[in-house]
Amino acid sequence: MKKALPPKLRSTFQLAASTLLLAAGLGAASQLASAAEQEALTTVIKAGRLVDVEASKVLSDQLILIQGDRILSVGPAATVKIPAGAKVIDLSAATVLPGLIDAHTHLTGNPHAHGYASLGTSNVRAALYGVRAARDTLNAGFTTVRNVGADGFGDVALRDAINDGDTPGPRMLVSAYALGIKGGHCDNNLLPPEYNDTGRGVADGPWEARAKVREMVKYGADLIKICATGGVLSKGDAAGAQQYTLEEMQAIVAEAHKLGRKVAAHAHGTSGINDAIRAGVDSVEHASLIDAEGIKMAREKGTWLVMDIYNDDYILGEGEKAGFLPESLAKEKEIGQLQRDNFRKAFQGGAHMAFGTDAGVYPHGDNARQFFYMVKYGMTPMQAIQAATISAADLLGLKKDIGSIKTGKYADIIAVFDDPLADVTKLTQVSFVMKGGQVIKPARAD
Incomplete structure (x- = not known):
């Protein structure tokens, strides 16, 4: 049987408890008042x-x-x-x-360390580099970006840090690893065979590709990025060569859409662009060698084209200093102007166009330099601004929240x-x- 406290001691405890409850109540009331004032x-x-x-x-x-x-x-x-x-x-x-909205960025990418120079950068260092890139991008007026490819889930971590208020940056939709074939644009082809290195986004065959979509979604991806063709900045492939097959892309799109995720397809070459559109991707990135059939299909299916027509200047002007591979410079010389000419054709052909720059290829914060080329190759200033606001918001699925005042x-x-x-x-x-x-x-x- 517990003994009762002496009256004097009991009074002391009651007074202390009352004081604590009063303080807690005042604190809660203060917080409520502060929240109400803020609202x-x-x-x-x-x-x-x-x-x-x-x-x-x-x-x-x-x-x-x-x-x-x-x-x-x-x-x-x-x-x-x-x-x-x-x-x-x-x-x-x-x-x-x-x-403004940039629908094609790589915030964890260092524009001064391309090619073999990139091998010395850890995933953690890339994510920390992204902190600065996010700040520079936001200060340049880009309040929302779609980040389409980052190793180590660095863009997922950066997005979460921004959302938690740990660091300033734009609102982010992220894809994590870009998916592609072994030895393709989304693999790491810079190391010799003895390293047996394969990129984490590599998935060959429809079911392996479906599993990779599930993995990206599991670890925080808002969308899925795929490599339908070769690329300019990768080693050992032709930019225009198709990589993923139509069957593989159809499997990826079906799985992603089932899980409520959109699909962005990196595609320079004509056949890869057209098969990506047939597969039902939501956007084609770069679209450098798009033809009349691709433009017509994109218009009819409502597929967005995101054509990065500024960074040709940076690649060819700063390429050697930034570590671009000689073969990458050669590929850019082949398709850079063709992409700009096809931008004009796609716009005149009525395709849906959204602003995207491939930031990370060039220095972050310079995103708005692309507006000049969009006007030079066919748009009015208002149309270029719309591509980076209401149109990009529509592509991202955020039209009800952003894109206009x-x-x-x-x-x-x-x-x-x-x-x-x-x-x-x-x-x-x-x-x-x-x-x-x-x-x-x-x-x-x-």
Whole structure:
């Protein structure tokens, strides 16, 4: 039988317990009040010019009301009332746009260590390099990216670190390892036979490929990346040669779609592009040697084309210094201009086009340099901007959340103190960046 505490001691314990409960209650109340205050806090952006990518027009003197990470409302300054206590960001001298989207990046890739120089980089080091690349990309105005290929699940780790608030970076959809055939573009062909090295994304045959899709999804992939043809930067293959068969690609697409994942197909060569489209991939990356049949199928099936027509400049201009293989430089000389010419044909042929640059081949943060070439090869500045906003959001399956400045969407907003519709290269000089309602780069007029 337990003895009762003496009255004096019992009173002391009761007082201490009451004090602790009161402190806990006050702490909880304080946290609730802080959360409520945060939710109630409204930010207002005064936009001198606002690019409405959905309506293909520019609106003047607009107010954007933001609460938390979402846009509360958008409308003319004359009709929208600024709430009392709201934080006001004055961009009345700027052009305001939705945060940009790059649908083809490699944030863990070091653009200064290609070819054999890349062998000295561990997966952990690549992921840590990605921290800097993510910051540079976000500061350049790209608030969302699709990362299509990274070893060691480094892009999965980077995405999670950004989502957890450990490091700044764009919103990321990631593929982890790219899938391909043994000895193909997505294998590691730089080491001699005695190393018996095979890339983790290698999968030969339909059922092995299905299993590899399941593995990528198990470890965090948001989408599946495959190599339908050879590549420019790989050793020992022809960029235009088909690698995965139609049967293998059909198996991958069926498995990925069953698991709720889209499929992006690296494809330079004509037959590989066409079979990837027939297999039902969601996007064809590069599409360098696409022909009239491929353009027609892409248009009819709604397959997106993501054509990286800037980095030819970097590869041929900085290639030797960056460690590109001599055969890679030769391959780029063969297909670089053809890709740009086919970009024009694909656009004129009515194909669905989304902005993607292959960042990591060139330095991260230079993504917006591609806009110049998109306009040079057929698009208007508005169409190029739409490719990097509402169209890319559609490809990513995120159209309801990003891609335009509309009520209910994430407050992903950028600004430039010039008119990018008069000179699209001004998008390389982004002066203000907001992601999810948080100011990443405060406004400044250079």
